[in-house]
Amino acid sequence: MNNFQYQLELPGRYDELERMALPHYDTFFSTVIEFIPKQTKTILELASGTGFLTRLVRQQFKDAQIVCSDINPDMMAVAQKKPELSDVRFCTCDITQDIPDGTFDAVVLTQCLFALPREKIPEILLRIRQRISPGGVFAYGDIFEPLDKWEFELYVSHWREQMIQNGMTEAETDLMLKPLEPMIKGYNPDYVRKELIKAGFSWVIFPYWYEMYGVMIAYT
Structure with missing residues (x-):
């Protein structure tokens, strides 16, 4: 975890900061959830943090088995205290090294890859593709x-305003905002789409875009 991430990942305030910082957060997250197929039974959420998105996923997929992983155990400790996530399985994981074992109908990931070393992106996307069952989505x-x-x-x-x-x-x-420009240099939708195809996904759509935030759905 770099210094930028550490200073922003304040477990006790993260949910509050999420609402204040992310433009139209409700539309952003609801779009992610909307494109998870209704028949999905197993979901892996990577970089799940305090379970902000996990709560919303659980509301829509009440019977699904959900596995969450994050590199920060303090963030996950906050998620584990949320009553609605009592049946979610949590594990500590650094996605630049590995992701949880298993096969899932859907893998979910938000607000993470842009901040990671660019050379790690292809192998992360390949691991994700390997965890998704036929007909599943990322x-x-x-x-x-x-x-x-x-x-x-x-x-x-x-955004600052x-x-x-x-x-x-x-x-x-x-x-x-100050570290953002070098972090996202070259990290544009075309680059990510090409890397997803290289990782083995068959189709990639881009159903939501607002300023610098977007949602991509990759199909196996």
Whole structure:
């Protein structure tokens, strides 16, 4: 975990910060869930954090078996205390090294890959593809690089205004936004789509895009 991630991953406040920081978070997460097939029985969520998204997944898939993994045990400890997640299986895992064993109808991942070393992305996507059963999906939401620097600066300015209006401090917005440009350099939808196809997915769609946030769905 780098210093940027550590300072933002405040387990006790993470859910609150998620609502304040992520533009239209409800639409972003609901799109991820909407494209998980209704017949899904087994779900793996990677980088699940405090279970913010897991709660929403559980509401829609009441009978599914859900496995969650995260590198930060303190974040998972918060998730494990949520009564609605009492039947979810949690495990500590660094996805740059490995992901939980098993075969799943759906794998879910949000707000993670953009911050990881670029050379790790192909092997992570390959592992994910290997864990998905035939007919399953990879539901993936993240931050992506805009077309040019002018567009990036416009979105960052707009994003900062929204976060402050939502109650975040200047220091918190700086922690999130100042390191962003080098982190997402080259991490655009075309790059991710190509890597997903290389990993063995048959089709990739991009059903949601708002400024720098987007949702991609990859089908086996």
